[in-house]
Amino acid sequence: MSAEHDDMAGRPGDTYELDELLGAYALDAVDDDERRRVEDYLAVNPRAAAEVQAHREVATMLAFTGMDAPDDLWSRISDEIGEPAPPLGEELAKVISMDDRARRHGIGRIAPWIMTAAAAAVIGFVAIGLTDRADAPDEPLASAVDVALANPDSATTQLVSEASDSTADAVIDPDGNGFVLASDLPALPQDQTYQLWGVVETGDVISLGIFGPDPDVETFTIEGSVTALAITIEDAPGVISNGNPDGAFVGAF
Amino acid sequence: MRREYTDASDAALVVSIGRYEQAALAEAYRRHAGATFGLAKRLLSDHARAEEVVQEVFVRLWNEPNRFDPERGTLRSYLLAHTHGRAVDLIRSDASRRNREEKEARQQAAGGYDIAHEVWDIALAGHVRDAMEKLQQGEREAIELAYFGGLTYREAADRLGEPEGTVKSRIRSGLKRLRAELVHAGVSVGAD
Numbered sequence: 001m002s003a004e005h006d007d008m009a010g011r012p013g014d015t016y017e018l019d020e021l022l023g024a025y026a027l028d029a030v031d032d033d034e035r036r037r038v039e040d041y042l043a044v045n046p047r048a049a050a051e052v053q054a055h056r057e058v059a060t061m062l063a064f065t066g067m068d069a070p071d072d073l074w075s076r077i078s079d080e081i082g083e084p085a086p087p088l089g090e091e092l093a094k095v096i097s098m099d100d101r102a103r104r105h106g107i108g109r110i111a112p113w114i115m116t117a118a119a120a121a122v123i124g125f126v127a128i129g130l131t132d133r134a135d136a137p138d139e140p141l142a143s144a145v146d147v148a149l150a151n152p153d154s155a156t157t158q159l160v161s162e163a164s165d166s167t168a169d170a171v172i173d174p175d176g177n178g179f180v181l182a183s184d185l186p187a188l189p190q191d192q193t194y195q196l197w198g199v200v201e202t203g204d205v206i207s208l209g210i211f212g213p214d215p216d217v218e219t220f221t222i223e224g225s226v227t228a229l230a231i232t233i234e235d236a237p238g239v240i241s242n243g244n245p246d247g248a249f250v251g252a253f
Numbered sequence: 254m255r256r257e258y259t260d261a262s263d264a265a266l267v268v269s270i271g272r273y274e275q276a277a278l279a280e281a282y283r284r285h286a287g288a289t290f291g292l293a294k295r296l297l298s299d300h301a302r303a304e305e306v307v308q309e310v311f312v313r314l315w316n317e318p319n320r321f322d323p324e325r326g327t328l329r330s331y332l333l334a335h336t337h338g339r340a341v342d343l344i345r346s347d348a349s350r351r352n353r354e355e356k357e358a359r360q361q362a363a364g365g366y367d368i369a370h371e372v373w374d375i376a377l378a379g380h381v382r383d384a385m386e387k388l389q390q391g392e393r394e395a396i397e398l399a400y401f402g403g404l405t406y407r408e409a410a411d412r413l414g415e416p417e418g419t420v421k422s423r424i425r426s427g428l429k430r431l432r433a434e435l436v437h438a439g440v441s442v443g444a445d
Contacts, residue, residue, distance in 0.1 A: 021421060023429075027337070027396070028399075029399035029405050053330075057432075059337070059428075061431075062381065069286035070290070073304050077278075077308050077312060077315075209271055209319050221268075236316065237316035238273075
C-alpha cells in the first residue's frame with residue numbers, strides 16, 4: 001500500500017482497517033464517521049472503489065425478489081416529475097428523432113444571449129449527451145480531466161457570468177467526453193440547480209445535463225457540433241427548454 | 254431514426270433520461286422497479302414506506318441521472334444501492350425500530366433462512382441459495398443482518414455476540430466468497 005493512501009486514510013496502518021470496512025460499507029453497515037473515512041479512502045484508491053462496486057453487485061443478486069411494484073406507483077412518480085405519464089409497456093418505448101429532439105430542447109429565449117457569446121469555431125461533433133465517465137473504469141475522474149486538458153486536440157473554454165466573479169472551465173476531448181470544472185460556482189439553495197446547455201451547429205440550444213445545487217467536476221458527452229456552452233440557474237429539477245438567462249455562465253469555443 | 258427503448262441498454266436509457274425523455278425513465282422503471290420495491294419492502298416491512306423509497310429513488314434518477322456512471326456498474330446495482338441506503342436511513346432514524354426488530358425476530362424464529370422464496374428467477378435463486386449455503390454460518394449471518402436487517406456491523410456483532418472486528422471481516426470475506434461462488438456457477442455478477 002502506498003504512502004499516499006496511508007496519508008489519506010489518516011494514520012499509517014489505517015488502510016488495513018479501511019480495507020476491512022469495505023464489505024460493511026458496501027452494505028451500508030457502517031456508522032457516519034466510518035462512512036466518511038471510507039469515502040475519503042475510495043476517492044484516492046481505485047482498487048478499493050472497485051472492490052466496493054463488486055460487493056454491491058453481489059448484493060444486487062441477493063436483492064432479486066420477483067415482486068412487482070404497486071400498480072399506481074408509476075403514476076405517482078410521473079406526477080412528481082411533472083409530466084403526463086406515458087403508459088408502461090412496449091408501445092412507449094420510442095426514442096425521438098434528432099429533429100424532434102432539437103425541437104423539444106430547442107432554442108427559446110435562451111438562445112440570443114448564448115449565441116451572442118458563441119464564436120464561429122465549431123467543435124466537431126453532432127449534439128448531445130449527458131454524463132459518461134471517460135476512459136478506464138478505475139481511472140479517477142481527476143485523471144480523466146487531466147488527460148483531456150493535456151490533449152492538444154481537446155477544446156477548452158471558460159464560462160463566465162456578468163453577475164458573478166466565479167468561473168467554470170470546460171474541456172471536451174476529441175471523443176466528445178466533456179468535463180466542467182464547476183467547483184467554484186457558488187452553492188445554490190436546495191430548490192435550485194445548475195443546468196448545462198450546448199449550442200449545436202444548427203443554432204439550437206440543447207440541455208446537456210443537470211448539475212444539482214453544488215456542482216464539482218461534472219461530466220457530459222456530445223456527439224456533434226457545439227459552438228458554446230452555458231450554465232444557467234434553474235428551479236430544481238431543471239427545465240426542458242427556455243433556460244433562465246439571468247446570471248448565466250457562458251463560454252464560446 | 255427511431256428505435257425501441259426496450260432494446261436500449263441501461264446506459265442509453267440514462268442518457269435519454271438526461272434529455273428529459275420520460276419514456277426512458279418509464280422503461281428503467283419497468284425493468285427495475287420490482288427489484289427495488291422488493292428490497293425496500295423487505296427492509297422496511299412496510300408497504301407504504303417501501304413505495305415512498307422507490308418513488309424517491311426513481312425521482313432522483315430523473316433529477317440527477319449524471320450520478321449514474323455506467324463504467325462503474327449496472328443500473329440495477331446503482332438503484333438498489335440507493336434503495337438500500339435510503340431504507341437503512343429510515344430504519345435507523347425510525348422510532349418504531351424496536352417494533353420492527355421484534356417483528357423480524359419473530360419472523361426469523363418461525364421461518365429461518367428462506368431467501369429462495371423471494372428470488373424471482375428460479376435459476377438465479379438456485380445459484381444464490383447454493384452460494385449462500387457455501388458460506389460459513391458466521392459469514393451468512395453477518396451479511397443477512399447487515400443487508401436485510403439494516404444493522405451496522407457493530408449492531409450485528411452485538412446481536413450475534415461476536416467481536417466487532419470478526420463480524421466486519423466476515424461480511425467482507427463472505428461477499429468475496431459469494432461472488433466467487435456465483436461466478437463459478439456461471440452467473441454474471443455485474444462488472445466482471
